[in-house]
Amino acid sequence: MQRLERNWNTAIERIKTWARTNSPWVVHFNSGSCNGCDIEILAALTPRYDLERFGVELHGSPRHADVLICTGPVTRQARDRLLRIYEQMPEPKFVVAIGSCAISGGVFQGCYNIVGHIDEVIPVDVYVPGCPPRPEAIIDGVVKLLGKLRPSPKPVIEEPAG
Amino acid sequence: MIELAALLFFPGGLFVLLNGMAYEWVDRKLVARFQNRVGPRWFQPLADNVKLLVNEEVIPENVDARLFITLPVVALAGVLTAALYVPIAGFDPAFSFEGDLIVTIYMLSLLTMATGLAGANTRDRFSLIGATRTLTQLFSYEAPFLLAFLAPAVVAGSWQISEINDYAGDHLWLILTQPIGAIVALLGLMGKLEIPPFDAPEAETEIVAGALTEYSGRGLALFHLGRNVELVAGITLLAAFYLGGISNPIEYVLKTLAVLFVLATVQTAVARLRIDQTVGVWWRYGVLLVLLQWLALIGAEVIF
Numbered sequence A: 001m002q003r004l005e006r007n008w009n010t011a012i013e014r015i016k017t018w019a020r021t022n023s024p025w026v027v028h029f030n031s032g033s034c035n036g037c038d039i040e041i042l043a044a045l046t047p048r049y050d051l052e053r054f055g056v057e058l059h060g061s062p063r064h065a066d067v068l069i070c071t072g073p074v075t076r077q078a079r080d081r082l083l084r085i086y087e088q089m090p091e092p093k094f095v096v097a098i099g100s101c102a103i104s105g106g107v108f109q110g111c112y113n114i115v116g117h118i119d120e121v122i123p124v125d126v127y128v129p130g131c132p133p134r135p136e137a138i139i140d141g142v143v144k145l146l147g148k149l150r151p152s153p154k155p156v157i158e159e160p161a162g
Numbered sequence B: 001m002i003e004l005a006a007l008l009f010f011p012g013g014l015f016v017l018l019n020g021m022a023y024e025w026v027d028r029k030l031v032a033r034f035q036n037r038v039g040p041r042w043f044q045p046l047a048d049n050v051k052l053l054v055n056e057e058v059i060p061e062n063v064d065a066r067l068f069i070t071l072p073v074v075a076l077a078g079v080l081t082a083a084l085y086v087p088i089a090g091f092d093p094a095f096s097f098e099g100d101l102i103v104t105i106y107m108l109s110l111l112t113m114a115t116g117l118a119g120a121n122t123r124d125r126f127s128l129i130g131a132t133r134t135l136t137q138l139f140s141y142e143a144p145f146l147l148a149f150l151a152p153a154v155v156a157g158s159w160q161i162s163e164i165n166d167y168a169g170d171h172l173w174l175i176l177t178q179p180i181g182a183i184v185a186l187l188g189l190m191g192k193l194e195i196p197p198f199d200a201p202e203a204e205t206e207i208v209a210g211a212l213t214e215y216s217g218r219g220l221a222l223f224h225l226g227r228n229v230e231l232v233a234g235i236t237l238l239a240a241f242y243l244g245g246i247s248n249p250i251e252y253v254l255k256t257l258a259v260l261f262v263l264a265t266v267q268t269a270v271a272r273l274r275i276d277q278t279v280g281v282w283w284r285y286g287v288l289l290v291l292l293q294w295l296a297l298i299g300a301e302v303i304f
């Protein structure tokens, strides 16, 4: 009986993970970037790269989204908005930080109006470096995020190449 | 027992839901191909809906929680009921009585009404504007849409969908004898489904997601499924009335896919109308066209 229940639960978990990894809906927020990264994100969503074939859809409302794609450093003014958007998203939610600025503050580091990088305000799951990163890199970041969702038997440590 | 099976599995319930998701995929795939994209994978709508169903449902502040929770259920129930009265998959409708055409058309409107109420229920400017637009649009296309579906009923001399279906099967295709009515019915269906050019109620670039902005998880999934079922029921009705009836599964697939193809083509080819333009188009041209169709019908009756 217990085994049946366990099997049932694992089956349900599998279905949930399958659905989540195959249908990541994203919402995009710019918390103070120079717009370079945002243009690359938009490029990744255009027919040239066609993210819909992976099930990625851009949604306007944080209530509909699973993945928050953030760009840029967090300015003092955008901090509350970023937090509010993050809080509005339903569980489970994930954050992808795009660009050097989102990772470390980049060229804006030390500015009088900057709180810091994204990580200082909300938890980030995947970082995509670059100034700005190419659309391929952004897609790779989202795919890495989806890979994290799947249960893996043992942790994989990637050695840096070269 | 058989009636319960018809309600839950075939041709109602489960079958329409799966059929709806399949047709949503066909629609999205066609649009993607028209835009020179690869398009979604075949199980995409299923994955979307399952994901939404298992996600958290956030109930925002300042809403009537009971209404917030029940409205998606009402919407889905309405369209599922409508699907019971149309010849899904080419079989006779599961339930049928004299006058079921009117019931079906109003059941299809229930989804739109529920969407509008859902938007008005939440304290959010986007959903409020979306709700206003949804209901405005409902009142603009509803009358011509209804009249366009009543014309075949009048010719067939019955208000029962299965009898009109039989009549359409025995005579020349009604799209040839009543072309204007067919066009208005098709456009009305596009308005009902809120697809371009009539997608002002959920214009992503202006009002986020319209009336459903605050919905997440289960509620959103139920509205999505409702939209899919409405698509199936609507195009089945259209094909049954105007494309020479539906009497077997092969005819069903061919004719509904043909309608879906036209829907996808028009939807890719045109841009969005502003809400005032939508109302203008319907009341200035839609109504006029459908009245013209009715005049022609009456004229034909008098002459022959």
Ligand code: SF4
Pocket (backbone or CB within 6 Å): A032, A033, A034, A035, A036, A037, A071, A072, A073, A098, A099, A100, A101, A102, A106, A107, A130, A131, A132
């Ligand atoms: S990483 Fe580069 S492109 Fe992106 S926001 Fe910062 S400066 Fe702009």
